[in-house]
Amino acid sequence: MSGRLVLVLLLCLYLTVGSVQGQGSSQDAFIIQYLERRLSQMEDRLNQCEQKTVSVTQKTYDLSSEIRGYLSTLSVLRSEVRNQVDSVSVRVERVERELEYLENKIPPQTDIEIEGALLEQQIQAAELDQLQKKAKIIVANDCRTALSQIKSLKIVKKAGDTYGSWFKDPTEGSAKVYLLSGIRNNTVLEYVSLHSFTERTTTPPVKVVQLPSDWQGTGQVVYNGFLYYHKADTPNQILKVDLLNGTVVDSTLLPGAGRLPVYSLNPNTYLDLAVDELGLWVIHADPEYGGNLVITKLDKASLAVEYNWDTQCRSRDAEGAFLICGTLYVVYNTRYGGRSTIQCLYDIHDTIHSEESPVMFFPKRYTSHSSIHYHPVEKQLYAWDDGYQTIYKVETRRNDQVTAE
């Protein structure tokens, strides 16, 4: 703008100079001097102007870089604040969940004014109720069998994965054999008999049952044509499936279970189901109880929990367990495979004690069991040993201490 103005002025001057050339030379010289003075003044102002522009540009630049600095500090601060807000909200959420949990634990319509004596009475009544339930389980099933030794081993077949489970339906009169290969799948193979299972050419052919959802681990059982199993991707859901048509007939969530693998040597099994003379059981490990094994008696029909027993048997170095007449026998081994031994037992009747029982050895052989299932009628164990399907015959004795009680 100012540059263009100067140009116009110079042009005017030139024209003026041209028009006055004809007049007297002294007058000319004066005018030229005057014009030169003015010109140099204008040049000075122009220089000043340019310098000012440069300094303003510099200042603008300085200012904008300062602002940029502030902005980046601000965004750092903002993300810090956001992180803090996030962590606070996570904590609030956790407290809310804990509150909700506690609220759920408090029975509805709790009267804060309850007399101490009344409360005690109620607790006693609840305990009595539990004891009666426990007594009913024990009395309703007069079972006097204790394991005395693992007698022999028969290797039946090699089929499927390294890990898996196989067993018979222990219902009286059923000969069906089931094979569940792997630690997660939805396909169950059903054979009409053990003979058919061991035959090279299966006649009649194997029946393939597709379950509505995958199982998890190797802790499944079949009882009376129903498969009971831990549903994959759930911490503790047990499904009861009718194997005739693969439909779920019942399901339950086992409170507190499924937070730890049951046996440290079989890290994929979180719920191990078992059948004995008394009925259906779930063996699991409780982190709040030092990782020790807990056994839960379930109602076969409704899957309702009948009673829980905390055992002193540890999960560390265990590879499996089974129940005979309400006594849990826990099998230990080493991480690299070795000779399996029963080193801990727990009797719900409190008549057989772990300390008084000798360590029981499995037949001399290197083993690595991914599942062990007891058949109460045949008195045999169906085991999956590193891809081999094996059967152990067990010897039992009458446990007369029960009668003495």
Ligand SMILES: *[C@@H]1O[C@H](CO)[C@@H](O)[C@H](O)[C@H]1NC(C)=O
């Ligand atoms: C599931 O089991 C079937 C039959 O045993 C087998 O063919 C299939 O490969 C298995 N699927 C997976 C994902 O392991």
Ligand SMILES: *[C@@H]1O[C@H](CO)[C@@H](O)[C@H](O)[C@H]1NC(C)=O
């Ligand atoms: C599955 O079979 C059982 C027993 O035969 C029957 O009661 C049930 O209705 C069947 N379910 C379906 C969905 O077919």
